[in-house]
Amino acid sequence: MALHLARPFHPAGLPPPPRRRARARPHSLRPTAEARPPCFRRPYTSVLVVPTGVGAAVGGFAGDALPVARALAAVSDCVISHPNVLNAAMLYWPMPNTLYVEGYALDRFAEGAWALQPVHQNKVGLVLDSGIEEELQLRHLxxxxxxxxxxxxxxxxxxxxxxxxEIKTWFDPKCGKSTGSVGNSDSLLRAVDALVNHAGVNAVAVVARFPDDDPEDSDCYREGKGVDLLAGVEAISSHLIVKEFKIPAAHAPAVLSPPLSPSVSPRSAAEEIGYTFLPCVLAGLSSAPQYVTRRQGTSDSGCIVANDVDSVILPRDACGGDGALAFSRTARKNKPLIITVQENETVLDDTPDKFSIDALNVQNYWEAIGVIAAHKAGINPNALRRQGVDHLKSHQRLYSARSSGRRPYASSPMQDKVYVHQLA
Structure with a gap:
């Protein structure tokens, strides 16, 4: 009888044993689920603020702070920012861990008055200004x-x-920021009320007809200089809605397309590629968190509150807003790290020292995101710099044994009683 040595020998008449399935070895560079260490840290939350209509060097044009938000979202577990940062006219970028929060709501959130409730989707309504020409209205529809x-x-x-x-725009003569007025604000609120109460919407996009810009102001902005004349009153219109209805809202201006120009700055170019600025607004509002008014004794289950914020990033000369002041003056023990960016200059002059804000100043957003990465890891950011850590110091008063002798330690009767009890 020939033996086949290439496979196991089995006696005749007996069924072969069941074949074992080859077990795949886990990748040597990636630990298995059982080997991964458990995570006991809560999500790290950052707030990114670039005020509207103040001529910010980064974020003062057409969504040019969006790359900062994208980079920050890759480091932080949760990013909270506002339309001025996240809107880019015809362009937008979906970030699942980023919350799109209107500016007035962001201030109330920072003060602890409102909480943010993440959603899967909102029912978005659209308000169109009756002052928009028929053709331009059709473009938005x-x-x-x-x-x-x-x-x-x-x-x-x-x-x-x-x-x-009846939108009007102008520059504030005191500081140079853009501002303006909504002539018929009651008409705006009536339109929103109709959508909320009859269509059941819980987020609102507004498109108002803006006056045609002065060519000089428009050209300056399109070339990446100066202040966005439209931005200030855009914020005013959304503030009106959020304050009254406490739902997400954002604004897109309706303007006539400017003549083609080869001198348009890349930072302003997002507003040159279409007829409207509405796409980014609709995308942002579709999943913007709902605003929950906090009352004493109520539960914030499932909501994000101001106490969850670990860090706040904003321009160095724009620290005078309600939100920045609220975050810096919170009474909680673990205050958020306030990071101010020197390079992002604005027309304001509200530096941290004027408001007694304890802030870490960095030169640019590269450094800011590096600081965030260190802070999230539980590392003192100064430890990453040359000579960033000095000798450990003590504020305790030291007494010299030679000059004054040792201070006698007198225990209280209660301490003696506790000590005796412990010995017993």
């Missing part, structure tokens, strides 16, 4: 339809105001 059909965004209904909003 086509954007809304495209967002619904191509992106699947939940834009459910639109309405037109019963009177033109």
């Amino acid at each position: 086509q954007v809304a339809d495209a967002a619904r059909a191509s992106l699947g965004l939940p834009v459910v209904e639109y309405t037109v105001t019963d009177a033109p909003l």
Whole structure:
């Protein structure tokens, strides 16, 4: 009888034993689920602020702070920012761990009055200014339809105001920031009320007709210089809605397309590639967190509150806003790390020292994100710099044995009693 040595020998008449399946070896460079250490740290939350209409060198144009938000979102577990940072006209970038929070709501959040409740999606309504020309209005409706059909965004209904909003814009003569007024703010609020109460929307996008810019101001902004004349009153219009209805809101201006120019700055170019600035607003509002008014004794289950914030990043000369002051003056023990960016200059002069804010100043956003990475890891950021850590110091008063002798330690009767009890 021949023996086949290439495979195991089995006696005749007996069934072969079951074959063992080859067990795949785990990748040597990636630990298995059982080998991964458990994580006992809570999510790290950063707030990124670039005020609107103040001519910020980074974030004062058409979504040019969005790369900062994207980089920060790769380091922090949760990023909270506002439309001025996250909007880029026809462009936007979805970031699952980033919350799109309107500026007025962000201030109330920082003060601890409001909490943020993450959602899967919102029912978005659209308000169009009746002062918009018919052709320009149609352009915006086509954007809304495209967002619904191509992106699947939940834009459910639109309405037109019963009177033109009569937007006016100007520069503040004291500091140079942009501001303005909404002439018929009541008409705006009535339109929002109709969408909220009749269509059941819980987020609102507003498109108002803005006056055509002065060519000199417009050219300066398009070339990446100066201050965005439209931004200030855009914030005013969204503040009105959020304050009244306590729901997410954002604004997109309706303007006529400017003539083609080869001198447009890359930082302003996002506003040159389409007829409207609405796409980014609809995308942001579709998943913006809802605002929950906090009351004493109520539960914040499932919400993000100001106490969850670990760090705040903002321009060095823009520290005078309600949100910045609230974060810096919080009464909690573990205050958020306030990081100010020197390179992001604005027309303001609200530096941390003027408000007694304890801030860590960095030169640029490269450094800011490096500081965030260290802070999240539980590392003193100064330890990453040459001579960043000095000798350990003590504020305790030291007494010299030669000059004054040792101070006798007198224990209290209660301490003696505790000591005797411990010995017993």
